[in-house]
Amino acid sequence: MRALTSVYSVVVEAWSEFRVYRARVLMAIVGVAVAIMALTSIAAISAVAQQGVVEGLERGQGRPAMMNISLPYSEDGRALTTDAEFGRLVTDVLARYQVSHSTRQGYAQPVVRGLPADANLSGQLVDPDYAVMFRTRIVAGSWFSARDADRLVPAVVVNEGLWRLLGSPDLRSHPKLHLISPAPVDAVVIGVAAGGDEHMAQLWMLYDAYRALQPPGTPQDEAGSTQYYAWVPPALSASLSERLSSDLSRAVGSGATVSVNRQDYQAVDGPDPLLFLKIVGGAAAGLILLLGALGLLNISMVTVRARIREIGIRRSFGATAARVFAGVMMESVVATTVAGVAGVMVAILALENPIVIGFLHRQGLQDVPAFPLSAAAFGMLVAVGVGALAGLLPSLVAVRVRPIDAIRY
Structure with a gap:
């Protein structure tokens, strides 16, 4: 209990001194707060950038383990x-x-009436699980469901390029796609997937639905035409x-x-694609942190010099060197802790607001990662560490103050 009381008294004393010299200290901890905000923001932005890279890899190679x-x-x-x-x-x-998740993937060259010759239309034959396994992003309408296999009219999903070639119709009107091959039939467009342009048109159709359109007696494709995937x-x-x-x-x-x-991308070890971003961002945040710590150190040294009489009187009344050391040290630690809390809160508010999240969704990110708790914890640890380092030299100076100095100064 006595130890807890001692610790509590040191913290209270440090907070009191912080309030007395708040004008001086605030000028120094602003730099620390900005540095902590930069550190935590860079960690969070790195997580967002990494998620974007991962989603791009998963669209091409599938989710782990594919x-x-x-x-x-x-x-x-x-x-x-x-x-x-x-x-x-x-x-x-x-x-x-x-x-629970598996799909076939085949390729076809369907012919659609009304498309320009340079449309370069390609088709993929898949199962409903394909969109989840390969992160197919739907920007309008919906992807296939198991019930679409029972449709009398085949359903198709088109990319944005083919959708624009069709005139960007409202999907609520159940727009038709007029197929010529593999059979002369109308297909209904139920969804629009992201990507493509007028020269890279693509459609997706359920594997079994496409096979059903082929005339009777059409031989099945030879080996290598169909791929099988399991997640x-x-x-x-x-x-x-x-x-x-x-x-x-x-x-x-x-x-x-x-x-x-x-x-999938995790099957082969490779270099971190975000290493350069982390190095540059960490170096910038470290420089800001260094400048903030130097400012705090300078203010702390000036403050200790101005308090020599006070510290000398405390030593004459029996204050131990350890108590003086801890008191001056805690003043710096409390100041940087306050700066760390402010910096982390600003970073969280800046990156977790609906405007930023909506922007990331519009850029194609499906799963926006939450603000990493590790980044906030790292920011607070750095703030406390900077406070301890910035308070070390002033604490050593304060310990050397003698009672006679109270009279001399």
């Missing part, structure tokens, strides 16, 4: 089964291991890869080999 299941092959490279037969085997094996927990990816490969190879038979490999 397993790519290849079609079976024999030792001489011959295909041992068709896409349809292998697809049924993959579905059964994934259901056995309770894999599994990263911690289980290694064991599941071996089990899926073994089970599928055994199910196909005839000495088949089915390769199951990860293809």
Whole structure:
């Protein structure tokens, strides 16, 4: 209890001195507050930038852990089964291991009436889980659902480039896309995905719906035309890869080999793409922090020189060197702690307001990360550390004050 009382008394004394000399101290801690705000803001901005890079990688490679299941092959490279037969085997094996997200990905060259010759239209044949697994960003309408497979009129999702070529119709009017190939039929546009332009038009259609449009007797595509993907927990990816490969190879038979490999960005270690940003931002914040600490040190030294008489009188009444050291040190620590709280709060308010979050969403970021608690904690630790370092030299000067100095000065 006595130790707690001693600590509390030192803090109260430091706060009192801070209030007495607040005009001087505030001039110094403004720089510290700005530096802490810069440090925490850079950490938060780095998290946002990293999330943007990660989402871009996941759109191309899939979310971790994305397993790519290849079609079976024999030792001489011959295909041992068709896409349809292998697809049924993959579905059964994934259901056995309770894999909740999987998709097929095929490619097609549909022909749409009314498009210019330079539209370069391409098509992807997918399953409903594809959008979640590959972060397809929908800017209008919706993505496929399981019920879309039962439509009498096939549903399609188009990118922004194809949507503009169609005249940017209101999706509430159920706009039609007039297909010529694989069959002369109208398809309804249910959603618009981000990306593309008038020369890079793209559409997505459910895999089974597209196959149903093909005339009877059309042969299934040969090996390599369809890719199979499964999204599994990263911690289980290694064991599941071996089990899926073994089970599928055994199910196909005839000495088949089915390769199951990860293809997401976490599968290969590489350099940090944000390292340069972190170095530059950290150096700038460190420079600001150094200037703020020097200002606080200068003010503290002037204040201690002005308080020599006061400190000498306290020493004559029995104040120990440790008590004087702790008191002067805590004055600096309390000041920088206040600056740290202010800097962290300003950084949080600046980055967590709806205007900034809305701007990030408009720039294409789907999952805006929350303000990192580690950044706030780091900012407060730096503030306390700067206060301790800035208060060390004045504390040593104060300890050397003798009672006779109270009379001399």
